[in-house]
Amino acid sequence: MRYIIIGAGAVGGTVGGRLAQAGRDVVLVARGGHLTALRERGLRLRVPEGELTYRLPAVDGPGPLGELRAEDVLVLAVKTQDTVAALETWADAPVAGGGTAAERLPLVCLQNGVEGGRLALRRFRHVYGVCVWLPSTFVEPGAVSAAGSPLTGILHLGRVPHGTDDTARRIAADLADARFEAPVVPDVARWQYAKLLGNLANALEAVSGPVAGEAAQALYARVRAEGEAVLDAAGIAYASAAEQRAARGDKITLVPLDGAPRGGGSSWQSLARGTGTIEADHLNGEIVLLGRLHGIPTPLNELLQRLANRFARERRAAGSMPVEDLVRLANEAVAAAR
Structure with a gap:
């Protein structure tokens, strides 16, 4: 082959x-x-x-x-x-x-x-x-x-x-x-949808930097909860967090590499390289699409999709929006959706 x-x-x-x-x-x-x-x-x-x-x-x-x-x-x-x-x-x-x-x-x-x-x-x-x-x-x-x-x-x-x-x-x-x-x-789609839920953090990381602090982690938890609600409403199965942990175990440990620092995931790298495009339409946007098809509001994923696309289009620096500003926008988006 x-x-x-x-x-x-x-x-x-x-x-x-x-x-x-x-x-x-x-x-x-x-x-x-x-x-x-x-x-x-x-x-x-x-x-x-x-x-x-x-x-x-x-x-x-x-x-x-x-x-x-x-x-x-x-x-x-x-x-x-x-x-x-x-x-x-x-x-x-x-x-x-x-x-x-x-x-x-x-x-x-x-x-x-x-x-x-x-x-x-x-x-x-x-x-x-x-x-x-x-x-x-x-x-x-x-x-x-x-x-x-x-x-x-x-x-x-x-x-x-x-x-x-x-x-x-x-x-x-x-x-x-x-x-x-x-x-x-x-059932590879079941694993892909589980990974998709994790990838909902990609836009968050791209816009506001590592999802490490308490505020960023709390926001991601809300974004992921939207995703889970949408997949459940659509009847789409996804591997559980426990299954994923068991599959990964300790099989992959990240080793620091000289001359090759890992700055962030795929969406962060798209902004860092200034490619002008980003994959948010097919990550957060997948949840937005399914939410609209099944009547589930997805204001947080809509916000991240829109911001990530804007950052890519305008070639803004990766991680340049303070997470506090992103949380404020997220709260406003949720309030407007009620």
């Missing part, structure tokens, strides 16, 4: 680098300065055992690869807001022996939230979802870091919308050889 990592940023680059370390065939897909750096200097993966460099094929799309191989696995690791463009780029790529990527190849959605899998199913026949527990950082063009030890990450894997198969088990076996735990589960 050859793994084509579509979006070789923090998560995609880490998975691609670890798979290459395990002897798997890997192609990286990137753009701009990151693509240039990958071609010129290789992928530099900073991990607890040091900096590893992998000279891997790096492309900007399917064209340079010619016909894709029948044993290729497409790994979609772009942010959800970039999913549609990536799917359009790769769906019609020809596969040796006939047919297209959308018709024949497995597509693994290595993304936060649940929307990526739904979007993929509109174009691809064989879609797999992943619940991503992988602390990683885009350090600079050509370099990513992952501080987890002894495991680099835990990646629950299954078909979308549900089920398992031999392809999922083969991918999981390769990931297990690459320092990941990859349980193959028939």
Whole structure:
């Protein structure tokens, strides 16, 4: 199996680098300065055992690869807001022996939230979802870091919308050889929705900094309670906190890495890099959507979604709103919703 990592940023680059370390065939897909750096200097993966460099094929799309191989696995690791463009780029790529990527190849959605899998199913026949527990950082063009030890990450894997198969088990076996735990589960969405509840803090962190102090933690608890109420009203199952703790255990310990400080999660990193976009529409926005569909008010998640999008659009500094100001806005939003 050859793994084509579509979006070789923090998560995609880490998975691609670890798979290459395990002897798997890997192609990286990137753009701009990151693509240039990958071609010129290789992928530099900073991990607890040091900096590893992998000279891997790096492309900007399917064209340079010619016909894709029948044993290729497409790994979609772009942010959800970039999913549609990536799917359009790769769906019609020809596969040796006939047919297209959308018709024949497995597509693994290595993304936060649940929307990526739904979007993929509109174009691809064989879609797999992943619940991503992988602390990683885009350090600079050509370099990513992952501080987890002894495991680099835990990646629950299954078909979308549900089920398992031999392809999922083969991918999981390769990931297990690459320092990941990859349980193959028939209900991957249940794990993804549980992770979504945790990811509701991403916008909070992006706007006001680490969710560490009493005020920030109390606000996140309220945001998460909205999310749980919405999922319950929608009849959507999610893994319990106890299940998640049992799954993680002490398998991933973060090790400080020289030259690769971890400033924050994926949304915080989007603001820090000034990308101009953020994934809040598919995290807090997922709760807002379900709330509107099922008649559950979600003023706190609406607020975080709106603020995160504004910060990204206006390229404001990550964590620049004092948490006291955010709490005040949250209280006003809740009062207005009554």
